[in-house]
Structures are given as C-alpha cells and as structure tokens.
Amino acid sequence: MFKMLADGTWDTLYMVLISTLLGYLIGLPLGTLLTVTDADGIRPNKVLYKILDIIINITRSIPFLILLILIMPFTKAIVGKSYGTTATIVPLTVAAAPLIARMVESSLKEVDKGVIEAAFSMGAGYFTIIWKVLVTEARTSLLVGVTIALGTILGYSAMAGVIGGGGLGDIAIRYGYYRYETGIMIVTVAVLVILMQILQWVGMLLSRQIDKRRKS
Amino acid sequence: MSIIEIKNVTKTFDEKKSNIHALSDISLSVEEGEIFGVIGLSGAGKSTLVRCMNLLEKPTAGEVWVDGKNLITLSSKDLRLMRREIGMIFQHFNLLMQRNVLDNVCFPMEIAGVKKREARERAMNYLRIVGLEEKAKAYPVQLSGGQKQRVAIARTLASNPRIILCDEATSALDPQTTGTILSLLKKINQEYGITIVVITHEMRVVEEICDRVAVLDKGTLAEIGKVREVFDHPKSNAAKSLLLERKIEQLGVNTADGI
Numbered sequence: 001m002f003k004m005l006a007d008g009t010w011d012t013l014y015m016v017l018i019s020t021l022l023g024y025l026i027g028l029p030l031g032t033l034l035t036v037t038d039a040d041g042i043r044p045n046k047v048l049y050k051i052l053d054i055i056i057n058i059t060r061s062i063p064f065l066i067l068l069i070l071i072m073p074f075t076k077a078i079v080g081k082s083y084g085t086t087a088t089i090v091p092l093t094v095a096a097a098p099l100i101a102r103m104v105e106s107s108l109k110e111v112d113k114g115v116i117e118a119a120f121s122m123g124a125g126y127f128t129i130i131w132k133v134l135v136t137e138a139r140t141s142l143l144v145g146v147t148i149a150l151g152t153i154l155g156y157s158a159m160a161g162v163i164g165g166g167g168l169g170d171i172a173i174r175y176g177y178y179r180y181e182t183g184i185m186i187v188t189v190a191v192l193v194i195l196m197q198i199l200q201w202v203g204m205l206l207s208r209q210i211d212k213r214r215k216s
Numbered sequence: 217m218s219i220i221e222i223k224n225v226t227k228t229f230d231e232k233k234s235n236i237h238a239l240s241d242i243s244l245s246v247e248e249g250e251i252f253g254v255i256g257l258s259g260a261g262k263s264t265l266v267r268c269m270n271l272l273e274k275p276t277a278g279e280v281w282v283d284g285k286n287l288i289t290l291s292s293k294d295l296r297l298m299r300r301e302i303g304m305i306f307q308h309f310n311l312l313m314q315r316n317v318l319d320n321v322c323f324p325m326e327i328a329g330v331k332k333r334e335a336r337e338r339a340m341n342y343l344r345i346v347g348l349e350e351k352a353k354a355y356p357v358q359l360s361g362g363q364k365q366r367v368a369i370a371r372t373l374a375s376n377p378r379i380i381l382c383d384e385a386t387s388a389l390d391p392q393t394t395g396t397i398l399s400l401l402k403k404i405n406q407e408y409g410i411t412i413v414v415i416t417h418e419m420r421v422v423e424e425i426c427d428r429v430a431v432l433d434k435g436t437l438a439e440i441g442k443v444r445e446v447f448d449h450p451k452s453n454a455a456k457s458l459l460l461e462r463k464i465e466q467l468g469v470n471t472a473d474g475i
Contacts, residue, residue, distance in 0.1 A: 118310035118368075121270055122324040122375060123299035132326070137314050212314045212355040 001184070004171060009191055011085045012167035015157045019089045020150050023096030030056070030097065031104025032130055038109075042116060042129060056098040064095050064156050068163055085166035092153055092160070100149050107141035108134045140211040147203025151196055158192060168192055218245035218281075219379060219411050220269055225278035227264050238264040239275070239435045246379075251405050251412045253422040253443065255458060256432035262415045265432065266381050269413065270302045271295060283378065300328060303372030303410075307384035309364040311356040317343065317367050318352040324375040335374075342370040346400060362393035369400060379411045380404070386421055398424050419462040423447065431455045 034052055037045040062070065068091045072082040075090040111134050119133045135142070161169030168188050176185020208214070227239040238261045246252040254262050267273035268280055271287045280287045282302065290298060311320050321339035322332075330338070343349045346366040356364055365385060372380055382401065386394040402425045405412050414421060422429050422443055429446050431439040433454035439446055450456045 112310070112313075114306055114308050114310040115312060117272060118304065118306060119323075119327075120272055121299060121302070121304040121381075122327055122372075123296040124327045125296060128327055132323070133312065137312060139314060210314075212316070213357050 005168075005187065005191060008166075008168040008171045008188065009195070012154070012157055012169070012192075012195070015085055015088050015092060015160075015165075015167055016150060016153045019092035019096055019157075020100075020146070020153050022089070022093040023100045023149065023153070024146075026093070026097035027100025028104055030101035032108065032134070034101060034105040035108040035134065036126070036130065038105075040113075042120075043126060052101075056101055059094065059098040060102070064091070064159055065162065067091055067095055068160060068165075083164035083166075088157065088160045088165040088167070092156055095156055096149060096153050099152060100145070103145035103148065104142065107138045107145055110141055111137045140207045140213075143203065143207040143210065147200060147207070150199050150203070154192070154196060154199070217248050219248040219283055220246040220413070221279075221281040222265070222268065223279040223281065225265075225268055225275045225280065227261075227268065227273060228276045237435050239268070241278075242432075242435075242437050243278075244430055244437060244440055246411060246413055247428075248378075248411055249405075249409050250427040251402070251414060251425050253414045253416065253426035253429040254432060255416055255419065255422050255429055256438075256454065257458070258417060259434070260432040260454075261435040262417075262432055263383055266304075266383050266413060266415045269379075269381055270299050270304060272304075300324070300375045301378045303375060303377035303380040305365065305368045305372055305380065305382050305385045307387050309356075309361070309368045309388075311364055311367055311371075313356050316353050316355050317348065317359070320356070320367055321370045321374050324371060328375060339370070339374060342373045343367075345373065345404075346370045360393075361389050362396060365389065365393075365397050366400065369397075369404070373404070373408075377410060379413065382412065382414045382416075384415055384417070387416065387418070394418075394421070395424075401425060419447075419458060431458070 030052065034049065035041055036043050037049040039046070071091055071094060075087050076082045078090055079087045081087050115137060116129060116133055119129050157165065157167055158169030158172065161167065161173040164170065168191055172185050172188040175181040176188065222242055222244050225239055225242045226237070229236045229238055242265065254265060256262050264273055268275050269282065271280065275288070282298065285298065287295060287298060312323065315323070318336065318339050321342055322335045325335035325338065340349060340352065343352055346369050348363060348366050348370065351359065351363065356367070359367065386397050389397060398421060401412055404410055414426060416422065426443050428441065429443050430437060431446065431452055431454050433452065438452035438454040439450065446455055447459065450459055
C-alpha cells in the first residue's frame with residue numbers, strides 16, 4: 001500500500017509539474033500578448049485582444065471534467081491513448097494555459113505605467129520593455145501566480161482520476177469510492193493536502209525572497 | 217543654434233464625447249546649452265508639450281525638430297536611437313523597483329548594448345556625480361524622494377544625452393530637497409553643456425535655474441522670453457496670475473513666520 005501511495009504521489013507530481021510547465025509555455029506569451037494589446041497596453045490592438053479574450057473565456061468556462069471528455073480524441077491523437085498519467089497531461093495543459101494567461105495578464109498590468117514610459121524615453125524597444133520592465137518588475141506577482149496555478153492543477157489532476165487519469169485522485173476514487181476503503185481515501189486526501197501546503201509555503205517563501213520592494 | 221524646434225504643434229485627445237485640445241498651434245524653440253522653463257497651471261498642457269519633444273506623445277499636427285531632425289518622420293528604429301540623446305526625469309522618479317541603484321543606472325546602457333563591465337564602471341561615475349555612490353547596492357524602496365530623483369538623474373546621464381527633459385521633477389519633493397535637485401541640474405547644465413527643459417507649476421523652479429521661460433495657458437503659448445523680463449513685466453494674463461499666486465504664497469509664508 002505504501003508503494004501504491006508513493007507511486008500515486010509521484011504520478012501526481014509528474015502530471016502537475018509537467019502540465020504547469022507546458023501551461024506556462026503557452027500561457028506566459030498569451031498573457032503577455034493580452035497585456036500588450038489591451039487598450040492601455042504598450043501596443044494596443046483591439047481586434048487581436050478581443051479574439052484572444054474570447055478564446056480564453058470560452059476555454060475557461062468549460063468545466064474541467066467536461067473538458068477532459070471533450071478533448072479525448074485530441075488527447076488520443078497526441079499521446080496515443082486517452083487514459084493514464086501521461087495522457088492526463090494534455091487536458092491539464094489545455095485547462096492550465098488560459099488560467100495562466102489571465103494570471104500573467106493581471107500580474108503584468110500591475111506594473112507602474114510611469115516606469116514603462118521611462119523605458120520608452122530611454123529608447124527601449126517593445127521586447128526590452130516586455131522582458132526587462134514588465135516581466136522583471138512583476139516577478140513577485142508572477143511567482144505568486146505560479147503557486148496558484150500549481151495548486152489549481154493539483155486539484156484538477158485529482159479530478160482526472162474519475163476517468164482513469166492516474167495519480168492520487170485515481171487511487172482515491174478506485175479504492176475509496178468504488179471499493180469503500182475509506183482508510184485509503186483519507187490517507188490519499190491527506191497526502192494531497194500536504195502537497196498543497198508545501199507548494200503554497202515554498203511559493204510564498206520564494207516570492208518574498210525575490211521581492212526588492214520590501215524594506216528589510 | 218536651436219536644439220529643439222516645435223513648429224505649429226497641435227495635440228487633440230479623442231475622448232468619448234468631445235475632443236480635448238491639449239495643445240493648439242504651439243511654436244517655440246529651445247537654444248542649445250540653455251535651461252528652458254515651461255510654466256503654467258495644471259491642465260495648461262505642459263506635460264503634453266514636453267512629451268511631444270521626445271514623441272512619447274505624437275502631435276496631431278505640426279513638426280518637432282530635435283538636433284536638426286524631424287522626429288515625426290523618423291523610422292521607429294531611428295526614433296529609438298534619437299531618444300537616447302534626450303534624457304527624461306519624472307515627478308515620480310519611475311525607477312525600476314526590483315533593481316538596485318547601480319542596475320537602474322545601468323539600464324539605459326543595457327538598452328544601448330554597452331558591455332556590462334563598462335556599464336558598471338560608468339554607472340559608478342554617474343552616481344559619484346549625483347553624490348550617491350555609497351547607495352549603489354541599495355534598492356529604490358530604501359531611498360528618500362530626493363535620493364530617488366538623483367538616481368533618476370544619474371540614469372539619464374548614462375545615455376550621454378544632449379538634452380534632459382524634466383517633467384515636474386521637483387513637484388513631489390519638499391522645498392529643501394527641491395533646492396538640491398535644482399542646483400544639481402544647474403551643475404549638469406554648466407559642466408556638461410546639456411540643454412535642460414524644465415516643466416513646472418512652481419515659479420521658484422523657473423526663477424532659480426531657468427534662462428528663458430514659456431508660459432502656457434489652456435494649451436496656447438501665452439508668453440515667452442527671458443525669465444527676468446517675463447517675471448518683472450508680465451504681459452499675458454496667465455503670467456500675471458501666476459505671479460499673483462506666488463505673491464500670495466510668499467505673504468502666507470511670511471505671516472506664518474511672524475506668528
């Protein structure tokens with residue numbers, strides 16, 4: 001049983017970390033594009049903003065469980081099967097990317113407009129401003145976003161257990177729900193709670209470490 | 217020789233209901249090596265005018281010539297290069313909060329592609345000029361307003377500008393700190409021959425450092441001339457009311473001192 005839980009924990013971490021990483025590969029550029037093209041951004045573009053805005057809203061409004069089932073053919077086309085740990089990464093990434101894009105957008109929008117203007121006055125181009133002003137100045141908020149994203153994906157990954165997604169959620173459902181082995185279910189949930197606590201704690205610690213706006 | 221020439225500049229902001237004329241048909245020139253003041257009440261269009269001088273704000277009509285080049289017809293790449301010759305400091309300093317003082321001063325050199333080691337050496341030198349070399353490793357949050365503005369001045373010096381635009385650079389500072397920032401600007405002007413344009417609503421700033429002054433009133437140029445002439449013999453209503461305000465202020469201070 002211990003091995004099963006250890007494997008489950010490993011599978012969960014594998015799913016969560018890989019899909020958050022992939023989610024950022026899509027969500028970070030997407031969120032940046034949203035910030036840049038918004039009406040008060042550094043390069044407003046109404047049409048592009050509206051298109052991205054609508055796509056993100058649509059993907060975000062589909063409940064995760066439905067999304068899981070809805071994109072099964074897509075998952076199968078990419079991974080070769082629609083169940084198991086690796087396959088779950090696909091719907092998790094699809095769910096994570098728009099969420100991450102929104103969080104990146106809100107973080108980048110916190111950056112002081114005056115600092116952006118100062119960078120323009122120094123002759124900085126758009127990429128310099130995005131990378132060295134927006135992303136760098138918002139790094140604390142971005143890291144808090146990573147923590148929230150990881151936590152949300154952890155929750156989603158447990159949900160994927162319903163359709164044989166692998167990991168701790170899978171164990172909780174197979175043993176706890178289908179076989180009435182309440183003990184195993186409680187232990188599984190406890191492991192999930194601990195994972196969440198650790199994520200939160202490490203995330204907050206790191207974001208405080210890198211924030212230079214604090215006096216001490 | 218004029219280093220900045222504003223020709224018939226008009227700027228309108230499209231608001232939802234009506235068009236706001238921030239500047240209407242302004243023409244003026246700033247001579248190389250002088251300290252030029254632009255004064256006016258808030259809403260007179262001073263900030264818009266100074267932002268037209270480096271095209272942070274694009275005029276609706278008119279031409280902006282800096283150092284013999286019409287900024288409006290420059291390609292975006294040439295404009296970026298040109299902006300390196302036009303430094304700017306702001307009311308709220310606009311430093312990068314996540315970088316220490318030294319790295320803030322290095323920032324324009326990073327943009328210009330200066331090697332890191334050389335940039336650091338030069339940055340230390342600029343910090344020495346503004347008297348803050350011992351704060352090189354501090355972060356902006358640990359500095360006072362006056363110190364932040366000195367870092368901002370060191371930062372604009374880092375791009376070797378021929379012009380420095382000051383947008384209400386002392387308005388967020390107390391009178392004493394204002395004095396030190398003003399004398400620093402004067403020193404930079406005299407020692408390095410950098411032309412300075414000062415936008416302010418404080419008469420004192422103009423009196424202390426400017427050679428010539430333009431008075432703006434509701435987006436139009438009310439008066440322009442040598443500071444002494446404008447202040448001693450104001451012709452426009454705008455200049456007269458600014459002077460009156462200043463007198464009342466001084467009277468107020470004197471009475472307060474008397475008590």
